[in-house]
Amino acid sequence: MTDLMVVSLSKDAPAAHWGNADVTFQNNEVVIHLQGGDELRQIQQAARKLRNLGIARLSLEGDLWDLNSQWSLAHGFATAKSVPDITWTGDEATQLELTNRLESASFARHLINETPENLAPVKLAILAAHWLSEIGGEKVSYRIVEGAQLLEEKWVGIHAVGRGSERPPAMLELDYNPLGDDAPVSVALVGKGITFDSGGYSIKATEGMLGMKCDMGGAATVTAALGLAMKQGLNKRVKLFLCCAENLISGHAYKLGDILTYKNGVSVEVVNTDAEGRLVLADGLQAACETGAPLVIDAATLTGAAFMAVGNNYNAIFSPQSEVLAMTQLKASEVAERVWPLPLDPWHRDMCPSPYADTANSRPMKGGGAGGASNAAGFLWRFVSPEVKWLHMDLASAFADSPNSLWAAGGTTHGMLTITAILQD
Known part of the structure; x- marks a missing residue:
């Protein structure tokens, strides 16, 4: 068992039984379903939902993540009581930039x-x-x-x-x-x-x-x-x-x-x-x-x-x-x-x-x-x-x-x- 939740992005609608949900779950995997419009706002809102469910640690996977989308998720996942625990994705330069941003924002x-x-x-x-x-x-x-x-x-x-x-x-x-x-x-x-x-x-x-x-x-x-x-x-x-x-x-x-x-x-x-x-x-x-x-x-x-x-x-x-x-x-x-x-x-x-x-x-x-x-x-x-x-x-x-x-x-x-x-x- 792991307490690390894997999060990916998708431009596809969720399966029919999820209705209009923008976040779906399977085991330790989460999919944020982007619905057009302001996608960064949707990602930040989805991160707030995950945090409100008591989820504490995230690992981001998939090709749709970029610098701005990962940072939007970090914004939504942060609270006054804790620093976001997120494993970034992307190349080394992107991950370093996100780490530096999070250290500065957390200060x-x-x-x-x-x-x-x-x-x-x-x-x-x-x-x-x-x-x-x-x-x-x-x-x-x-x-x-x-x-x-x-x-x-x-x-x-x-x-x-x-x-x-x-x-x-x-x-x-x-x-x-x-x-x-x-x-x-x-x-x-x-x-x-x-x-x-x-x-x-x-x-x-x-x-x-x-x-x-x-x-x-x-x-x-x-x-x-x-x-x-x-x-x-x-x-x-x-x-x-x-x-x-x-x-x-x-x-x-x-x-x-x-x-x-x-x-x-x-x-x-x-x-x-x-x-x-x-x-x-x-x-x-x-x-x-x-x-x-x-x-x-x-x-x-x-x-x-x-x-x-x-x-x-x-x-x-x-x-x-x-x-x-x-x-x-x-x-x-x-x-x-x-x-x-x-x-x-x-x-x-x-x-x-x-x-x-x-x-x-x-x-x-x-x-x-x-x-x-x-x-x-x-x-x-x-x-x-x-x-x-x-x-x-x-x-x-x-x-x-x-x-x-x-x-x-x-x-x-x-x-x-x-x-x-x-x-x-």
Whole structure:
């Protein structure tokens, strides 16, 4: 007897006694019957069914499996409690790529699914730095700026959001340089690392707060994407900035009506302490632009508005440059991920006005009002240098609050492959 279930794909309909079933069984063999249309989605849904039956180990066999179909099955088979145990098929290069993807995605899932108590801001920075250092060795260097030192270096957003917690906020500055000497930075990555988001004094309701351990999904996604690219042999210099904080309530917490003046001189009135992600990303974007990188990418679980616009199977993307959006859509399609561009015009930078400062961090209404995802992107645009090409990813599909037909509850890592593909471009 074996507990290993052999899975193959078929374009044939099942035997009549199976009716319209898309998954059939015989002994320790499973056949997923593809029915036309979005076959990758069907495979992922079939994998969820297998996992829900209690099946723990799979071996993939047959000629119809390719890189994307095997990865779709891995997505559906993953859970918050276990790493998928899958024996891949295909040539050596395909199996190595799938192994590297799974190692990187599992690292990100572990971070996203970790309890808030076990993942303080500084610990998030340390875990990300150590994992990337294990992959890159001497090619990786880093430093962590934490607590009062953030103010000394004028990273006022991260400090303000994180000062309400007993555990200090932090910024991870990491340099991957396989070229040596003073090589130019090709890409700078920025990730939102809010390890728990209570909403601050604009406190969330219980049902909205329960899943907020996922609010560092952007940090996990860009870290995993860089790690995967490094495993693939990335030969360009990349800098990574993680903006890490807990958004909590205390006598030290930042308050509505506070005004933050950023390193670039932009003053921001706080009208919603639950719009904290853009406040920390503003620091990270400035740091990224200081590297001289021609392309800056940030990723964040930023707005509920993006989720309402594109649902939980797409990530929303924004850029002032149409060529960046087109490139991102192309790279996402190559790795079978889904992105969708939302509007970003120059006037979006002025959609959060303040009578007391250059801008507010939101609008004083539920969800920031109409166009909230675009208004958030417009706010971030104020902190991006004009000469830089910039991509903002609002990760609507980074986390599943509850299990569904495609994902187990928890982190999905959807978006990791798109960023890796851009790094390798």
